[in-house]
Amino acid sequence: GNDINHIELSGVQPNPRISSVRQGVELCKQHQVHLVLAVGGGSTIDCAKIIAAGANYDGDAWDFFTRKAKIQHALPVGTVLTLAATG
Numbered sequence: 001g002n003d004i005n006h007i008e009l010s011g012v013q014p015n016p017r018i019s020s021v022r023q024g025v026e027l028c029k030q031h032q033v034h035l036v037l038a039v040g041g042g043s044t045i046d047c048a049k050i051i052a053a054g055a056n057y058d059g060d061a062w063d064f065f066t067r068k069a070k071i072q073h074a075l076p077v078g079t080v081l082t083l084a085a086t087g
Helices: 018-031 042-054
Strands: 036-040 077-081
Touching: 018 042, 036 042, 042 077
Parallel strands: 036 077
Antiparallel strands: none
């Protein structure tokens, strides 16, 4: 069968903190993640998108927000939207 391993990053808050992004990026790099799956609302999805970009970047993901770097490559992102009022 196909064994699918997963790593969970929980506790993403509304208006996610860069610390959550950095933690997610580090998990992706440590565990050689191939896909980021966001389960939740808009903040969770936003956090997942920047984690996916940061996972393939050697610098700090904050560089994308300060325009020191442009996103060149990102991991695929899947979403399971749990709120009807966002997305």
